[in-house]
Amino acid sequence: MKIVHAQIYPLSIPLLEPIKMSGETVSFANTILLRLKNNLGRTGWGEASAAPLMTGETLESLLANVKFLASNLKDFNWDNPDEYGRQLGKLLYANSSAKSCVEMALLDLHTQEKGIPLWQYLRMKRGCTEASMPKPLPLLRMLGGSIEKEIADAKKFHDEGYRHWKIKVGLLSVDDDLNRAENLCNLLKGDTISVDANGAMRLEDAIRFCTSPKSRQLSFAEQLISSNLPLSDFLELKKRSEIPIGLDESVHGVKEIERFIAAGVLDGSSLKLIKTGGLLSALDCSDLLEKHGLKINLACKVAETSVSAAATAALGFAINGLPWGFSMSNQYLKFDVCDSPLRAKQGHLEYEQLGSVGLGVEPDIDILRESLTKSFPSIEC
Ligand SMILES: [Mg+2]
Incomplete structure (x- = not known):
């Protein structure tokens, strides 16, 4: 499987009410959605949220690193999920949230190609x-x-x-x-x-x-x-x-x-x-x-x-x-x-x-466009 297109959506979605934790109060979800398209015409989705106190990644750094990874995916074959970690590691050290976002979209595509739900793939x-x-x-x-x-x-x-x-x-x-x-x-x-x-x-x-x-x-x-x-x-x-x-x-x-x-x-x-x-x-x-x-x-x-x-x-x-x-x-x-x-x-x-193949959910592109953070546009790569 080859990746032929990537679109990144940096989102800011309000919470129903602020959630107070000892180190921060969260009022908005600062999260990034990634849409990958493969050479067989399928679409896979990934997501990761900024968590400066947990992973050290801010929305800005997460966006930059998802963009960096997504821009380099076209150079690899993505047929074997057991290799995904090593392949992404060859591109970028650390940055666990950005890698999780990309791996999620790749696994969505892989399990769609196999015709099975992602949960079943993991269970097996x-x-x-x-x-x-x-x-x-x-x-x-x-x-x-x-x-x-x-x-x-x-x-x-x-x-x-x-x-x-x-x-x-x-x-x-x-x-x-x-x-x-x-x-x-x-x-x-x-x-x-x-x-x-x-x-x-x-x-x-x-x-x-x-x-x-x-x-x-x-x-x-x-x-x-x-x-x-x-x-x-x-x-x-x-x-x-x-x-x-x-x-x-x-x-x-x-x-x-x-x-x-x-x-x-x-x-x-x-x-x-x-x-x-x-x-x-x-x-x-x-x-x-x-x-x-x-x-x-x-x-x-x-x-x-x-x-x-x-x-x-x-x-x-x-x-x-x-x-x-x-x-x-x-x-x-x-x-x-x-x-x-x-x-x-x-x-x-x-x-x-969940749906019967892959990740089992699919975002609405119009909602994504309306939810884009004011600081950053959607990025194509
Ligand atoms: Mg906790």
Whole structure:
């Protein structure tokens, strides 16, 4: 397969409401969509969002690097997905989000050519039979805002079938966050409830949080301390904590996971395609975590559209279970780029919601044109 044309759409899509995290407040999805055309007339789609605090890539650098990669794709054959990582690595060092965006579009094309859905291709790579069907993915909902709003949202979305939750912490005092966590755990008893500090807590605060009776009902605490801290701090937290510890910003690939497993500092990890550099390396990460009995949370960056949601879901359908849930972030967008966006059904996403070949969703070009960021035009290469 050869690539004959690429079009890049840098988008800015407003969120339904701003999402406050300890290090940033996200009001717009700053995301890039890539459309590749192959020599057989098919179209494939990829997406990656800017995540300066997670991958070091801004919208500007992401756009420049997707453009650089897309401009050089024509020189290669793209028949073997197992070679994609090496081929992209020959063009550009690091820059995992840009590579994930390109790999997604290439895999969309490859699986369309094979006449199978992307999720099935990934499942078969994991050793599942063609006939085996995946279970619905449990969607995770973020809770934030005022305490009254958190409680109202928790009730509303629980009624809609959601059973997985994430409470963003680290902006308030440890005591305030503990009270929020306890109240929400009492309200949502029996559900899978987590907190995520995006690395904002000091080690002593994180230990106090994880040893308090008020956090005892939590299913896990994600990235309480900064990924810049030494491994000994993570070990101290894991040893002292009375609830499971998840990592997110600390984990970008297999090598880091191996290091953290050897050190015994985690009970599970959040996987995002922009961190791992794409689906195939995320599949390797999930394999490693599962082999060691560690839990997986699958997540899109806040916020990405149905394109990234479909790709991340394809990985979810290839994994044997997501006890820590799937954070599908298009649910926070004011509008999506696909005519039929992926939506929760009873708090879950089913494989039947994706199309029968490839990625299984297709953006509407008119919506893409209307959603272009004011700073950059669409780029053809
Ligand atoms: Mg996180």
